[in-house]
Amino acid sequence: MTFQHHTAPYKDSPIDSKLAGLSLRMASILSKALEGVEITQEDAETLFSCTHEEADALFHVADLVRQMRCGNKASYVVTRNINFTNVCNMGCQFCNFGVSKNAPNAEFLSVDAVALRALEAHQRGATEICVQGGLHPDISADYYFELLDAVKREVPQIHIHAYSPFEVWYGAMKGRYSYRDFLTKLKAHGLSSMPGTAAEILDTQVRRQLTKNKLSTENWVEIIETAHQVGIRTTSTIMYGHIDGPSHWAAHLCLLRDIQKRTGGFTEFVPLGFIHYDSPLYRNNPEQVRTGPTQDEHFKMHAIARLVLQGHIDNIQASWVKMGPDTASAMLRAGANDLGGTLMNESISRAAGAKHGQEVVPADMEKLILQAGLSPYQRNTLYEEVISSKKVINHPLLCSAQDRIPVRFSA
Numbered sequence: 001m002t003f004q005h006h007t008a009p010y011k012d013s014p015i016d017s018k019l020a021g022l023s024l025r026m027a028s029i030l031s032k033a034l035e036g037v038e039i040t041q042e043d044a045e046t047l048f049s050c051t052h053e054e055a056d057a058l059f060h061v062a063d064l065v066r067q068m069r070c071g072n073k074a075s076y077v078v079t080r081n082i083n084f085t086n087v088c089n090m091g092c093q094f095c096n097f098g099v100s101k102n103a104p105n106a107e108f109l110s111v112d113a114v115a116l117r118a119l120e121a122h123q124r125g126a127t128e129i130c131v132q133g134g135l136h137p138d139i140s141a142d143y144y145f146e147l148l149d150a151v152k153r154e155v156p157q158i159h160i161h162a163y164s165p166f167e168v169w170y171g172a173m174k175g176r177y178s179y180r181d182f183l184t185k186l187k188a189h190g191l192s193s194m195p196g197t198a199a200e201i202l203d204t205q206v207r208r209q210l211t212k213n214k215l216s217t218e219n220w221v222e223i224i225e226t227a228h229q230v231g232i233r234t235t236s237t238i239m240y241g242h243i244d245g246p247s248h249w250a251a252h253l254c255l256l257r258d259i260q261k262r263t264g265g266f267t268e269f270v271p272l273g274f275i276h277y278d279s280p281l282y283r284n285n286p287e288q289v290r291t292g293p294t295q296d297e298h299f300k301m302h303a304i305a306r307l308v309l310q311g312h313i314d315n316i317q318a319s320w321v322k323m324g325p326d327t328a329s330a331m332l333r334a335g336a337n338d339l340g341g342t343l344m345n346e347s348i349s350r351a352a353g354a355k356h357g358q359e360v361v362p363a364d365m366e367k368l369i370l371q372a373g374l375s376p377y378q379r380n381t382l383y384e385e386v387i388s389s390k391k392v393i394n395h396p397l398l399c400s401a402q403d404r405i406p407v408r409f410s411a
């Protein structure tokens with residue numbers, strides 16, 4: 001794979017001269033951030049609205065704060081995404097992954113098929129599998145437990161990063177468990193950590209349009225905080241660039257920071273740009289819905305997240321799946337310190353029309369980090385460096401028979 005060369009997105013001149021050229025308000029916010037002082041929601045909103053010239057100073061400050069917090073290195077994780085079903089009746093407007101149970105392309109993997117994929121991932125050097133699926137109408141709460149049991153039987157040592165807060169909400173409802181009891185049982189069956197997806201924008205008005213508020217902001221926060229309380233760490237995310245804007249982004253980041261102050265359970269923050277292709281949200285309202293974030297907004301989101309979250313969530317991931325490998329690499333000099341997972345296969349973003357999303361092998365991850373002028377290292381899910389004698393496989397996964405023949409689940 002060849003990549004374009006990327007270095008810092010800002011013009012290289014001393015930070016003092018950059019701050020001197022700014023308005024008093026911008027200079028004061030950026031100086032606070034450089035000194036490690038907490039910036040407010042209002043400050044963050046001001047930063048999102050800054051001009052092109054001011055953004056140059058913002059990216060430079062975010063890069064300096066990234067360097068102070070994480071050093072001159074950036075990470076990636078060798079992982080495999082496993083989407084066990086694409087059947088879902090929730091009808092989220094931004095999603096083009098979920099299909100009805102009788103659709104010709106409906107899939108529902110048996111727990112043994114998921115376990116085989118986990119084994120294949122482990123044999124290729126993965127330390128983690130990331131497992132998520134649609135909210136299948138026939139699924140029972142027990143399926144979530146049985147899947148964990150099957151993977152643990154096949155590959156006891158693999159870290160299972162699985163089940164979004166929406167799936168926890170659904171599984172708990174199906175089994176009539178409290179969130180706490182369901183999460184405690186998931187942990188006992190081998191769940192190691194959870195993706196903090198389904199956050200979208202943590203704002204009731206916006207969520208009403210995206211998901212009819214089925215999983216409310218309050219539900220999301222409660223499930224995440226309960227997970228942290230029972231010892232399950234999670235990531236945190238935002239999906240931006242649709243019907244949202246700077247005020248929502250600033251409030252979302254500050255809410256995540258508040259949760260982290262209470263629990264300390266977030267491992268990282270992952271900005272996920274909205275992919276508009278074929279999503280019902282865009283298709284049905286092309287005049288009112290944006291076609292995803294601009295390049296400038298991608299840079300601002302990673303940079304401002306670094307400044308708002310510093311000292312609380314110090315790992316900011318750039319998603320190559322959403323932005324492409326080259327842009328993700330450039331984010332490493334605007335606040336991000338991680339390129340996320342190698343993935344091996346990823347179907348959710350591709351179903352929504354993203355151009356990226358299959359696999360970036362470890363050697364190419366390292367090239368992308370080196371091209372940003374940083375030193376690469378392989379990490380595990382919890383951001384510990386992986387020093388392994390096990391060789392990772394540096395050629396893309398060719399789908400196995402199990403990948404092509406979904407095993408239908410009969411409930």
Ligand code: SF4
Nearest residue numbers: 088090091092095098
């Ligand atoms: S985003 Fe998830 S819960 Fe919503 S429709 Fe798509 S698969 Fe279902």
